[in-house]
Every structure is written in C-alpha cells, then in structure tokens.
Amino acid sequence: MTAIVENKPAYDGKELDLSGKSGARAFKNVLATVLIVAAFVIALIPLIWILWTVVSKGYHLLLSADWWSQSQRGVTVRREGGGAYHAIMGTLIMALITAVIAVPIAVLGAVYLVEYGKGTKAARAVSFMVDILTGVPSIVAALFIYAVWITIFGFNRVGFAVSLALVLLMLPVVLRSTEEMLKLVPDELREASYALGVPKWKTILKVVVPTAFGGIVTGVMLGLARVMGETAPLLILVGYSKNINLNPFDGFMGALPTMINQDRTELALQPAADRVWSAALTLILLVLALNLLARLVARFSTIKSK
Structure with missing residues (x-):
C-alpha cells in the first residue's frame, strides 16, 4: 500500500501568527x-x-388646540392668540401638488435612464439637464415660473404657481435617488424574469420598481423635505394670507415659511417671536411625520424574501 504523506508547509520552525496587528x-x-x-x-x-x-x-x-385649528385672521404682531392651521394646510396642499407632478416624471425619467437609455444620446442629454436643475437656486426657479405663468400667460399669483416652481427643485432630487436605487437592483432578478417570458415593461413594473420601492420613497421624502421649507417661491409667486384658503388656484395662501417671514421682523415682540419659533417647530414636525409615514409605507410595500 502506498503511504499517504501529509505535506505541511515549513516555516523554518516558526508558526505564522495572524492573530495580532503590527x-x-x-x-x-x-x-x-x-x-x-x-x-x-x-x-x-x-x-x-x-x-x-x-x-x-x-x-x-x-x-394649544387653537394652534392646530385656527388661523391668524385678525391677530396683529403685538397680539397673542390665533393658530397656524392656514399655514399648515397651505404648506401641505402645495407640497402635495408638487409631489403629484414631480414624482411620476422623476420615476419615469429614472426608469428610462437605467432600463432603456443606457449609453444613448438622449439619456446623456436628460442626465445633463437633471444636473443643471440640481444646481438651480430656488429664486431662479421662482423667477422662471413668474415669467411664464404671470408675464406670458397673464395668470394671477396663486399657490399652484408655487408648486410649479417647487417641481423644478424636487424633480432632480427624486430622479437621481430613484436612478441610484434602480441601479442597485441585481441584474439576476431581471434575467430570471426574462427567462420566464415576462416582457420588459412588466418586469420593470412588477420586479424592479417594487424591489427598489423603499429607496424610491426615501428619495421622495428627501425631495419633499427639500421643497417644504423654501421661501423664495412663496414670496414671489403667491402672497401671504392670514385667512384660511384651501384653493391653490384662487387668491393668496398661507404657508409656514411665509408665516415665519411675516413675524421675523418683529422678533423684539414676544408674541411674534413665539409664533416664529412655533411655526419653525411645526414645519420640522411635518417633515418628520412624512418621513415616518413613508418608512411605514415602504416597509409594508416592498417585496419580502421568504
């Protein structure tokens, strides 16, 4: 029988010690x-x-319950009382309109860049324009909408015009974040779907987007947080109103940033200073609540592994 000899590497009588660090x-x-x-x-x-x-x-x-249920109608800077209901609702309405317009465009644009337009001239052009939008200041976006909405078409200063300006600010944030999330989806998932005979559009709709849904929602929340605190579009495109106005197509609207701006010039007066800090805290809490809600939606909507 042939003897099996176990070959062991020799280290000149010294054992290799990898446990410590130099x-x-x-x-x-x-x-x-x-x-x-x-x-x-x-x-x-x-x-x-x-x-x-x-x-x-x-x-x-x-x-105080009045803060959440009343407006500032009839309340002067020297007077206490009133609430921020008009500003809270105005902020939420304009943010909702912005999201309804910006999110579908951004998601579809990201899907095109990742799934259809790789390496094409059109994709490079879209990517270049998105990069330009990323660096556009909010006041420039507001002035552009002012020139189109008011100067050219002759419409009035309303909340919807503010939403159009905020779309220009939110669009690149959501598109870039969605693009990165779609790139993180493993190609094996796409190939497995194609191997089963599933069309590309259905693979994107049923496999790719649900897999990246959590990241997409996070990008949407980042975009909303980016635009909800903007002040320049509000100052240029709609006037501040202390009354409750829930119609974004008619009249001035209140918003938390413009409510802060309204009272900031009278910070020496305690009632005005209290309203400024409370409006700022309300805005922070709104963004936080939206982020928590988005996390819950993403958690219960993503594809779960079994």
Whole structure:
C-alpha cells in the first residue's frame, strides 16, 4: 500500500501568527476610529443645538388646540392668540401638488435612464439637464415660473404657481435617488424574469420598481423635505394670507415659511417671536411625520424574501 504523506508547509520552525496587528496598523486603526467618531460628534453638535433651540422656544404654542385649528385672521404682531392651521394646510396642499407632478416624471425619467437609455444620446442629454436643475437656486426657479405663468400667460399669483416652481427643485432630487436605487437592483432578478417570458415593461413594473420601492420613497421624502421649507417661491409667486384658503388656484395662501417671514421682523415682540419659533417647530414636525409615514409605507410595500 502506498503511504499517504501529509505535506505541511515549513516555516523554518516558526508558526505564522495572524492573530495580532503590527504597531503601525493598530495605530492607524485607532486613529481612523477616533477621527470618524470625532467627525460624527462635531456634525451632531449643531444639529442637537438647533433642535434644542427650536423645541425649547417653540413648543409652548403647539400645546394649544387653537394652534392646530385656527388661523391668524385678525391677530396683529403685538397680539397673542390665533393658530397656524392656514399655514399648515397651505404648506401641505402645495407640497402635495408638487409631489403629484414631480414624482411620476422623476420615476419615469429614472426608469428610462437605467432600463432603456443606457449609453444613448438622449439619456446623456436628460442626465445633463437633471444636473443643471440640481444646481438651480430656488429664486431662479421662482423667477422662471413668474415669467411664464404671470408675464406670458397673464395668470394671477396663486399657490399652484408655487408648486410649479417647487417641481423644478424636487424633480432632480427624486430622479437621481430613484436612478441610484434602480441601479442597485441585481441584474439576476431581471434575467430570471426574462427567462420566464415576462416582457420588459412588466418586469420593470412588477420586479424592479417594487424591489427598489423603499429607496424610491426615501428619495421622495428627501425631495419633499427639500421643497417644504423654501421661501423664495412663496414670496414671489403667491402672497401671504392670514385667512384660511384651501384653493391653490384662487387668491393668496398661507404657508409656514411665509408665516415665519411675516413675524421675523418683529422678533423684539414676544408674541411674534413665539409664533416664529412655533411655526419653525411645526414645519420640522411635518417633515418628520412624512418621513415616518413613508418608512411605514415602504416597509409594508416592498417585496419580502421568504
């Protein structure tokens, strides 16, 4: 019988020890960890400072039921009372119209860039225009809509015009985030669907988009957070009203950013200062509530592995 000889590598009588780290590597590892933690703490300090300031100065009025149910009609800067119902509803209405217009265009544009237009001149043109929109200031978008909506067509300053300007700001954010999420979907899922004879459009609709749905919703929320606090389009395209107006096609509308702007010039007066901080806190809470709602929708709507 042939003897089986077990060959073992020789290390000149020394065993290879991989359990420890060299002094230089250990120092670099500790240094990198310290720098990352320090950067995180430095970034966290101003965030906590801002949140604490807004919450501590603005929570008083939010505890009153009138804040959520009444407007500022008849309330002067020197007077206490009234609420932010008109501004809250105006902000939500304009944000909803913006999302209804921007989200379908952005998602379809991202689907075209990822699934249909790879390497084509049209895709490069679309990508270039999206990059340009990403850097457009809000006041420029507002002036463009003013020139088209009011100067050329002769329409009045209304809330819908604000939504059109916000679409230009929200569109690139949602499109880019959706594009990146679609790129993360494994090609194996597409190929498996094609192998079963499923058409490409149905594969995109039933497999690709649901797989990336959580990321798409996150992008939509980032876009909404980007536009809900904008002030320039509101100042240019619609006047501020203290009355309740739920019609975005008729008359001036209130909004939380313009409510803040209305009272910011009278911060020396305590009632005005309280309304400014409370409106700012309300805006933060609205964005937070929308983000939490989007997380829940994404969690229960994505494809789950079995």
